Amino acid sequence: MALNKVVAGPQEALTGVADGMTFMVGGFGLCGIPENAISEMVKRGITGLTCISNNAGVDDFGLGLLLQKKQIKKMISSYVGENDEFERQMLSGELEVDLIPQGSLAERCRAGGAGIPAFFTPAGYGTEIAEGKEVRNFDGKPHILEMALHADFAFVKAWRGDTAGNLIYKATSKNFNPMMAMAGKITVAEVEELVPVGELDPNQIHTPGVFVQRIFQGSGYEKRIERVTTRPRV
Amino acid sequence: MALNKVVAGPQEALTGVADGMTFMVGGFGLCGIPENAISEMVKRGITGLTCISNNAGVDDFGLGLLLQKKQIKKMISSYVGENDEFERQMLSGELEVDLIPQGSLAERCRAGGAGIPAFFTPAGYGTEIAEGKEVRNFDGKPHILEMALHADFAFVKAWRGDTAGNLIYKATSKNFNPMMAMAGKITVAEVEELVPVGELDPNQIHTPGVFVQRIFQGSGYEKRIERVTTRPRV
Amino acid sequence: MLSKDQIAQRIAQELQNGWYVNLGIGIPTLVANHIPDGIDVEFQSENGILGMGPFPYEGEEDADLINAGKQTITAMPGAVYFDSATSFAMIRGKHIQLTVLGAMEVAQNGDIANWKIPGRMVKGMGGAMDLVASADNIIVAMMHTNKKGASKLLKACSLPLTGVGCVTRVVTNLAFLEVKNGAFHLLERAPGVSVEEIKNATEGELIINGEIPEMNL
Amino acid sequence: MLSKDQIAQRIAQELQNGWYVNLGIGIPTLVANHIPDGIDVEFQSENGILGMGPFPYEGEEDADLINAGKQTITAMPGAVYFDSATSFAMIRGKHIQLTVLGAMEVAQNGDIANWKIPGRMVKGMGGAMDLVASADNIIVAMMHTNKKGASKLLKACSLPLTGVGCVTRVVTNLAFLEVKNGAFHLLERAPGVSVEEIKNATEGELIINGEIPEMNL
Numbered sequence: 001m002a003l004n005k006v007v008a009g010p011q012e013a014l015t016g017v018a019d020g021m022t023f024m025v026g027g028f029g030l031c032g033i034p035e036n037a038i039s040e041m042v043k044r045g046i047t048g049l050t051c052i053s054n055n056a057g058v059d060d061f062g063l064g065l066l067l068q069k070k071q072i073k074k075m076i077s078s079y080v081g082e083n084d085e086f087e088r089q090m091l092s093g094e095l096e097v098d099l100i101p102q103g104s105l106a107e108r109c110r111a112g113g114a115g116i117p118a119f120f121t122p123a124g125y126g127t128e129i130a131e132g133k134e135v136r137n138f139d140g141k142p143h144i145l146e147m148a149l150h151a152d153f154a155f156v157k158a159w160r161g162d163t164a165g166n167l168i169y170k171a172t173s174k175n176f177n178p179m180m181a182m183a184g185k186i187t188v189a190e191v192e193e194l195v196p197v198g199e200l201d202p203n204q205i206h207t208p209g210v211f212v213q214r215i216f217q218g219s220g221y222e223k224r225i226e227r228v229t230t231r232p233r234v
Numbered sequence: 235m236a237l238n239k240v241v242a243g244p245q246e247a248l249t250g251v252a253d254g255m256t257f258m259v260g261g262f263g264l265c266g267i268p269e270n271a272i273s274e275m276v277k278r279g280i281t282g283l284t285c286i287s288n289n290a291g292v293d294d295f296g297l298g299l300l301l302q303k304k305q306i307k308k309m310i311s312s313y314v315g316e317n318d319e320f321e322r323q324m325l326s327g328e329l330e331v332d333l334i335p336q337g338s339l340a341e342r343c344r345a346g347g348a349g350i351p352a353f354f355t356p357a358g359y360g361t362e363i364a365e366g367k368e369v370r371n372f373d374g375k376p377h378i379l380e381m382a383l384h385a386d387f388a389f390v391k392a393w394r395g396d397t398a399g400n401l402i403y404k405a406t407s408k409n410f411n412p413m414m415a416m417a418g419k420i421t422v423a424e425v426e427e428l429v430p431v432g433e434l435d436p437n438q439i440h441t442p443g444v445f446v447q448r449i450f451q452g453s454g455y456e457k458r459i460e461r462v463t464t465r466p467r468v
Numbered sequence: 469m470l471s472k473d474q475i476a477q478r479i480a481q482e483l484q485n486g487w488y489v490n491l492g493i494g495i496p497t498l499v500a501n502h503i504p505d506g507i508d509v510e511f512q513s514e515n516g517i518l519g520m521g522p523f524p525y526e527g528e529e530d531a532d533l534i535n536a537g538k539q540t541i542t543a544m545p546g547a548v549y550f551d552s553a554t555s556f557a558m559i560r561g562k563h564i565q566l567t568v569l570g571a572m573e574v575a576q577n578g579d580i581a582n583w584k585i586p587g588r589m590v591k592g593m594g595g596a597m598d599l600v601a602s603a604d605n606i607i608v609a610m611m612h613t614n615k616k617g618a619s620k621l622l623k624a625c626s627l628p629l630t631g632v633g634c635v636t637r638v639v640t641n642l643a644f645l646e647v648k649n650g651a652f653h654l655l656e657r658a659p660g661v662s663v664e665e666i667k668n669a670t671e672g673e674l675i676i677n678g679e680i681p682e683m684n685l
Numbered sequence: 686m687l688s689k690d691q692i693a694q695r696i697a698q699e700l701q702n703g704w705y706v707n708l709g710i711g712i713p714t715l716v717a718n719h720i721p722d723g724i725d726v727e728f729q730s731e732n733g734i735l736g737m738g739p740f741p742y743e744g745e746e747d748a749d750l751i752n753a754g755k756q757t758i759t760a761m762p763g764a765v766y767f768d769s770a771t772s773f774a775m776i777r778g779k780h781i782q783l784t785v786l787g788a789m790e791v792a793q794n795g796d797i798a799n800w801k802i803p804g805r806m807v808k809g810m811g812g813a814m815d816l817v818a819s820a821d822n823i824i825v826a827m828m829h830t831n832k833k834g835a836s837k838l839l840k841a842c843s844l845p846l847t848g849v850g851c852v853t854r855v856v857t858n859l860a861f862l863e864v865k866n867g868a869f870h871l872l873e874r875a876p877g878v879s880v881e882e883i884k885n886a887t888e889g890e891l892i893i894n895g896e897i898p899e900m901n902l
Contacts, residue, residue: 002736002763003703003725028515028552029538031531054552081591082538091589099590102514103556103598107350110553114770115777115819116341117372119353121560122601126579126632129597138351147372159532164727164736164763170437171549172516173532178551182778197763203404204438205765206551208735210705210727210780223531229539230526236519236546237486237508262732262769263755265748288769315808316755325806333807336731337773337815344770348553349560349602355777356818360796360849363814393749398510398519398546405766406733407749412768416561431546439548440768442518444488444510444563457748463756464743 002197005165005215010040013188013214017153019046020073024109024154024180025053025063029082029226032173033062036190036218037155041066052076052149054105054176056086061224070094076149078102082226101129104146106179111148113182113211118147154184157218158207161191162198165212166205174206181211190218236431239399239449244274247422247448251387253280254307258343258385258414259287259297263316263460266407267296270424270452271389275300282307286383288339288410290314295458304328310383312336316460335363338380340413345382347416347445352381388418391452392441395425396434399443408440415445424452470641470658470683475609477502477685478656479568479639482607483509490514490559490599492569493537495609499568510544512564514555514595519547536595556595560602567603569596571610571635573625576672578635578647580608581627593630600631612640612669619671621645621652642666644683651675656683687858687875687900692826694719694902695856695873696785699824700726707731707776707816709786710754712826716785727761729781731772731812736764753812773812777819784820786813788827788852790842793889795852795864797825798844810847817848829857829886836888838862838869859883861900868892873900 007013014037017023023041027033041049042065049072056075057064066072067085074096080086089095100108101123111119120143124130134145156177159170167189169177181187189207194217241247248271251257257275261267275283276299283306290309291298300306301319308330314320323329334342335357345353354377358364368379390411393404401423403411415421423441428451470478476498483489483499487509491497500511500522511520513535520535521542529540543549558564571582580600583593600606613619621638638645643666644656651673654666657680667674687695693715700706700716704726708714717728717739728737730752737752738759746757760766775781788799797817800810817823830836838855855862860883861873868890871883874897884891 002761003705003727028536029534031515031534031538077592079592079594081589087589097590099592101593101597101601102552102595103560106552106556107348110774111353113778113780114341114774115779116353116355117377118370119345119350121350121598123560123598125601127597127629129593136352143351162763166763166765168437169549169551171530171532171543172513172534174549174551175516176552179553182774182780202734202736202760202764202766203402205767208765208767208771208775209763210729210735210775225529225531225534225540226538227534227540228529229523229541230529231523233525236544237488237510262753263751265732265751265755311809313809313811315806321806331807333809335810335814335818336769336812337777340769340773344557347561347563348557349562355815357777357815359818361814361846363810396546400546400548403766403768405747405750405760406730406752408766408768409733410769413770416557416563436517436519436543436547436549439550442548442550442554442558443546444512444518444558459746459748459751459757460755461751461757462746463740463758464746465740467742 002164004163005209005212006163007214007216009216010036013216014040017046020048021152022050024151024184025051026156026177026180028175029055030058030062030224032157032175032177034155034157034190035221037188038062038065042069047071048073050074052151054078054102056080056083058082058226059085076100078105106176108146108149109176109179109183112150113179116148118145121146149183151184154180154187156181156187156189158189158191160193160195160200161189161215162195162200164197165189165209165215166200167207167212168200168204169206178207181207186213187211189215191215192218192221236398238397239443239446240397241448241450243450244270247450248274251280254282255386256284258388258418259285260390260411260414262409263289264292264296264458266391266409266411268389268391268424269455271422272296272299276303281305284308286310286385288312288336290317290320292316292460293319310334312339340410342380342383343413343417346384347413350382352379355380383417385418388414388421390415390421390423392423392425394427394429394434395423395449396429396431398431399423399446399449400434400439401441401446402434402438403440412441415441420447421445423449425449426452426455469661473498474685475639475641478644478683479607479609480504483507487565488512488563489566490564494570496568496570512558514559516550516552516555517543517547519544556598559598562602562604564603565605567599567606568609569599571608573620573622573627574608574635574638575622575625576651578633579625580630580635581625582630584628596630600634606635607637607639608635609639612642619669621670621672623672642669654680656681658683686878690715691902692856692858695861695900696824696826697721700724704782705729705780706783707781711787713785713787729775731776733767733769733772734760734764736761773815776815779819779821781820782822784816784823785826786816788825790837790839790844791825791852791855792839792842793868795850796842797847797852798842799847801845813847817851823852824854824856825852826856829859836886838887838889840889859886871897873898875900
């Protein structure tokens with residue numbers, strides 16, 4: 001029998017979350033974000049959160065919802081520029097912000113999940129990002145040592161998933177979700193469609209179920225688009 | 235227009251290989267090995283090779299064919315135990331062998347392809363593998379620093395591929411192929427079925443074509459099985 | 469003087485067949501509209517696509533298919549989606565042949581500053597630091613001077629750096645320049661722009677060798 | 686005395702519901718035949734599968750579907766295939782709850798030697814060094830003594846190490862032992878085997894606390 005990771009919904013899936021914990025939250029902008037898990041965090045009113053997420057949502061959606069309620073103490077991100085409330089809290093000093101080059105953020109999450117405590121990368125050498133970090137030359141080129149990231153909970157969103165926690169993402173909604181799924185002590189996956197084991201081709205799975213502790217079928221997805229951009233029909 | 239990486243066959247695909255070069259060769263045992271590229275290497279009689287490959291084939295197949303002809307100077311592998319000729323050459327000192335823990339071998343190939351010059355891993359700490367390597371504690375646990383691997387050519391084998399070099403592997407024939415595809419200066423992919431771009435679902439590709447410089451439809455695959463193991467029908 | 473679209477057009481002339489190209493936000497995005505005939509390239513967007521196509525027709529937007537600027541896009545035949553770690557493996561591993569991005573300042577030693585203005589809201593570097601630290605071939609697309617008329621091609625950057633010694637070429641509204649040996653080398657003038665104007669707008673060391681041709685757009 | 690199959694059976698009793706398990710070559714492979722009723726586990730083979738099933742029926746072998754011992758296998762519903770880097774990410778990242786492997790020697794401090802005999806042909810460590818360096822829960826399955834009758838449970842390993850201080854439990858043909866605080870702690874005797882026999886076959890420090898029960902197979 002395959003393992004069964006299914007929980008009833010976001011409420012059960014977030015059992016154990018507590019004030020002051022560290023959370024990884026998948027998505028790029030508003031694309032591929034775990035909408036249900038974020039809503040549940042808002043509902044629970046958990047505070048003092050450290051959130052590791054490439055972006056911080058917009059004012060009234062995504063992680064912006066947690067910012068509005070001042071639930072987030074610290075953001076670890078690569079780009080946070082679509083959010084007035086974020087700006088206000090950051091400039092006032094209410095919100096701590098740790099900005100990380102996007103590739104280093106992705107690789108540090110993967111490293112956390114893969115048992116690699118640290119690695120060298122050229123990104124950020126010679127900039128303020130490198131301050132206090134070990135520098136070493138490889139092939140004559142300077143690199144800095146970056147450390148793995150870990151989280152108490154990782155919230156990820158996939159397109160399809162099976163009851164054993166195997167996940168398939170759609171298009172560019174994959175982004176940070178697979179690495180964050182690897183790096184959570186407890187990884188909660190929400191999916192648009194939950195299917196029995198055996199329905200997904202074992203050759204086409206993006207996140208093996210071994211990285212997922214809890215899975216549920218999400219609901220009410222808004223899937224907002226930040227910048228609808230179109231071209232005229234000829 | 236998508237890029238076109240198609241070459242006529244193994245002969246064209248191996249243009250530029252030369253004595254003394256370093257080669258990565260995909261596969262685990264005889265599963266997922268680039269049979270056509272290996273045959274072409276035998277045919278060309280290139281010598282003094284350094285081969286990075288998890289295994290060394292068997293006496294009369296896979297990399298064993300290159301060993302028979304004494305074309306290999308050095309093997310970098312994790313396990314080489316199915317090959318009498320290998321044993322003879324190793325014990326006589328004709329063949330240099332660098333044994334690497336399998337996970338470190340995989341990660342070092344990935345690192346080479348991903349521009350990560352070095353990383354820390356716990357594998358091999360306290361063993362002879364760690365001799366001469368930097369040791370550092372993370373969270374109180376000792377790790378050793380391992381360096382990226384690179385190759386002049388990487389030979390990989392996939393199940394299906396398109397003319398832009400996008401690859402899909404089948405079942406456990408994936409193994410080392412995706413990381414080696416990333417780490418070759420020139421990566422040559424041979425596939426069982428070559429299709430036009432647009433035929434592969436962009437969501438299901440294992441190796442993006444950006445890592446592949448040349449692709450051809452292979453032929454005459456033997457796909458030998460090292461240990462046929464079955465169970466009785468009830 | 470070049471329009472933003474013409475800056476993109478001039479950069480597009482540098483594309484070579486078979487290249488994978490990462491285009492930053494702003495002017496660089498426009499490069500995709502000017503691919504010369506007979507040149508096949510593929511565009512990477514670092515949020516996870518190779519083979520990015522044009523914007524979708526109205527009504528055909530897919531919330532799951534965006535570029536790094538969070539705009540809706542389409543995928544070309546032969547496209548592939550991947551996660552952010554794989555995306556930056558491509559970038560860090562030098563599998564992308566050209567990076568085009570904007571800048572606030574470029575220094576004559578190739579340093580670039582494009583992510584932070586002290587005292588102002590910092591939005592973050594996104595993927596820019598990874599891109600500039602790894603790419604061998606970086607073209608900066610920007611205005612030659614800022615809104616106050618001050619040169620953006622400097623002896624040394626005054627703003628916090630994004631990367632050091634990495635920019636190889638710059639295309640501005642005034643000129644096409646190469647960055648090497650610690651100086652800006654003027655290669656081409658924008659149509660109707662004199663060498664004198666470019667000199668006056670360039671704070672960093674400017675090397676002018678012989679007759680400088682006008683761009684051919 | 687236990688047969689090899691019974692060693693596997695005793696180890697299988699340690700399986701807990703929901704575990705992912707990596708089984709080494711030899712006796713460990715047999716563990717899969719003895720999963721207790723009501724226990725769901727998934728087997729990983731480090732060459733790239735989770736959800737490994739039984740060997741195929743004759744005629745149904747697939748050259749593309751093997752385990753780390755290069756044997757043909759099948760996949761269970763819910764299985765997934767992945768590359769070697771991902772496979773060892775699972776192992777190194779502690780996503781696998783139990784590792785069962787064979788050994789030539791185990792020391793009372795948990796050191797293990799199972800890959801190399803000086804002067805003999807060295808076949809390589811395969812994935813063993815990664816497995817023992819990362820797993821928190823390692824059961825060694827082996828004979829209590831070697832072919833010459835010498836103990837394999839030692840004060841210190843004499844052979845080149847595979848990993849240090851990592852083995853948590855050992856199941857042999859004679860006994861089930863826990864390795865902690867620098868000693869072997871006898872937990873159970875194989876049916877018909879006396880504590881005295883186990884003592885005589887164990888070179889390393891052996892802690893015997895109270896009455897030692899017989900295994901219940």
